[in-house]
Amino acid sequence: MNSLKSSLQEKIAFLKLKSGDSDAFAFFYDKYVARIYRFVLIKVSSKQIAEDLTQEIFLKVWQHLVDKKDIKSFQSFIFRVAYNSVIDHYRQNDRQELPLDYINENEDLVSDDALTLDDKIDSTALLEKIRELKSEYQEVLLLRYIESLSIDEIAEITQKEKNNVRVLIHRALSKLKEIISNNK
Amino acid sequence: MRLIRKISQLKNMAYFQPDKNWEIKTKYELLSEIASQNRLMQAQKLDYSQKIDLLFSTFLSKFSPSLSKALAGFLIIVMGSGLSLAAQASTPGEMLWPIKRSMEKVELSLTLGSVRETEVHIKHIGKRLEEINKILDKDNNQETGTQAKEKAIKQAVRHLEKDVTAADSSLKIAKEESNPVAVVELVKKVTEATKEVSSVLSAQVKDNINEDKTIGEALVSAKEVNEVVQKSAVNVAIEVHEEVLEAANKKNIESSTSTDGLDTNDTLSNNLSYQSSTASFINSVKDNPEVDVVELETVTNLVKEIMADEISDTSSEISDVQQKVEDVDQNELQNLETLDIEDIDNVKDSPADDQILADAKSLLEEGFLRDAFNTIYQVKEKYQRADVVLEKIRQAILDHGTVEPEVIDELNYQDSAPESSPVSASMIVPDSKETESIKEEFNSPKVD
Incomplete structure (x- = not known):
């Protein structure tokens, strides 16, 4: 029931946002900033770049929304913008990934209560493996399992067919399993 | 699958949380950037289907469960019962x-x-x-x-x-x-x-x-x-009318400049005419298919009706107040006259006000609705203020049997709250010297 109310809230805010209400924008910023940041960060590995890109993405969202009126869902829209921004960024900058040691040194990781030590080591390793996948696979896995988006939404975001998305996810998972078992 | 679960656990890693300070800083940067963009000005209103959507969502959101809603639901059931009839x-x-x-x-x-x-x-x-x-x-x-x-x-x-x-x-x-x-x-x-x-x-x-x-x-x-x-x-109503006029005018200008850009004189005069008189403006845009003439006319007529009602309302109010002034007049007004009660004096000058109302009527017919509105309300408010003062005088008469100058002062003092008209507040708030001299003057002819 709570989700019904909040999805209605979001719908109302979205309509207000389309008519130029900046309070509605603040509402969406608060709701989505962490997710977009996370999505971008996983892909680009640098906090600085992630911050800059996230800001860019929100600005683009605002500008596009005021121009185009026929967007249905804020969530798919913002992720689409994020998705495209990340791709553009790669095209311009070539892959420049930080070595994964960087994550190990980060204190935040160690202070994470939610995960056991085992899990943490696993997570880092897992991230490493995911990064070995090609970017198409990475993206669908991120969108599906980290951002918990639906197949429909992912299809809209990546501009691919729904079936295509399902196949991609399946293949990504298989490939990932392969990589993991190969390294063990 | 364990793998999927592990993948989704990644999102919990603290490493991926944005820095709080950055988050807030960016928010305000974005908001000020947005505010400075012209786009905000140009953002159009929601179109019809989106308005429906907004209404529907607002309606549904009112129905999300909560204790008060449950209570409301109970009352809905009660509404059908005999209890509700008695309650009505x-x-x-x-x-x-x-x-x-x-x-x-x-x-x-x-x-x-x-x-x-x-x-x-x-x-x-x-x-x-x-x-x-x-x-x-x-x-x-x-x-x-x-x-x-x-x-x-x-x-x-x-x-x-x-x-x-x-x-x-x-x-x-x-x-x-x-x-x-x-x-x-x-x-x-x-x-x-x-x-x-x-x-x-x-x-x-x-x-x-x-x-x-x-x-x-x-x-x-x-x-x-x-x-x-x-x-x-x-x-x-007046504002709506003005907005409709403006929108029609814009459309008119747009469509005429797009068809024949040479005719700038025409559009200029059109622009001026919309501001001067609705009637002539309607005439000038009648033939323009882009402009919703029906809407413009309907709105204009409805607003005119409303204003005509206001005019007749005001004139009956004038006569009511006149009557009240006369009622008070017999008893007390001699005492008050020298105290220069502006409001009551003003309303004695009724022929002038009748003329003003007649003027408002003709403004209305010409289509100068906003001007008619201002005129009518000037008169109306004058009489409303006088009415308020008269009521207080009547009250004072009942309480004290007569209207002493001090009583008037008291009434004015009470009346000097910001909401009531500035005129009556400034009416008489005399200092004691004035009160003394007035008292002396009126010590002789006092009506009991």
Whole structure:
């Protein structure tokens, strides 16, 4: 029931946002900033770049929304913008990934209560493996399992067919399993 | 699968949380960037289907579960019962009245859209008037003591003021949400309601001011609130009219400059003419297929009707106040004349005001609606101010049997709250020296 109310809230805010209400924008910023940041960060590995890109993405969202009126869902829209921004960024900058040691040194990781030590080591390793996948696979896995988006939404975001998305996810998972078992 | 679970666990890694300071800083940067972009100005209003969407979502969001909604649901069930019929007949002070009020609240929460909401408020206003009449009905006099009556009236008046103000707010919201014709029709309904309020209250004031001061005062204050709302409603109508004119003018300019860019003189004169007179403007855009002439004409006619009502209203108010001045005149006004009670003096100059009203009428016919509005309300407010002062004088006469200059001062002092007109506040607030000299002057001819 709570989700019904909040999805209605979001719908109302979205309509207000389309008519130029900046309070509605603040509402969406608060709701989505962490997710977009996370999505971008996983892909680009640098906090600085992630911050800059996230800001860019929100600005683009605002500008596009005021121009185009026929967007249905804020969530798919913002992720689409994020998705495209990340791709553009790669095209311009070539892959420049930080070595994964960087994550190990980060204190935040160690202070994470939610995960056991085992899990943490696993997570880092897992991230490493995911990064070995090609970017198409990475993206669908991120969108599906980290951002918990639906197949429909992912299809809209990546501009691919729904079936295509399902196949991609399946293949990504298989490939990932392969990589993991190969390294063990 | 374990793998999937592990992947989704990644999102919990603290590493991926954004820095709080950055988050806040960026938010404000973005908001100020947005504010400075012109896009904000150009953002169009929601189109029709989106408005429906917005309404529907707002409606549904009202139904999300909560304790108060459960209670409302219970009341809906009650509404079908005999209890509700009894509650409908109740007045403030009776046991069932709070139930009636709650049922009204439920009715409000079920309404879709501000137009409907305003209509519901109007309905409630009608109920308040019924209640007031019922409480003050001479036949009921025996059963209820004065204390209880006063309390009940105070409650009824308080809720009347609330409902009237609520009607005003939802009217303003409706202006933003609905099409011009619907809004103006709604204004008509609101002004009809406020007129009824005004006449009921005036009648009751007349009947009761001799008997009970508190009741009289409560009624007068409700009248004042009502007048404010009435003016505001008419103002909404005028604003809608102006907006429709402007939109039509824009369309007219756009379409004529796109077809023949050479005709700049024509468009310029069109531009000027829309500001000068609706009638001639309508004529000039009649043939333009882009402009919604029907809408423009309908809105104009409706607003004209509303304004015509206001004019006749004002002229009857003028005669009422005139009558009151004469009533007071016989007894007391000699004392007051030298004190230069501006407001009452002003209203004596009635032929001039009648002329002003006639002017307003012709402004109205020409289509200068905003100007007519301003003229009418100048006159109206003059008489409303005088009315207020006259009521106080009448009160003072009843209390003291005569009107001493000091009493006038006292009344003025009480009257000098910011809401009441600046004129009466500045009317006479004499220093003691003046009072002394005036006292001396009037020590001789005093009417008992």
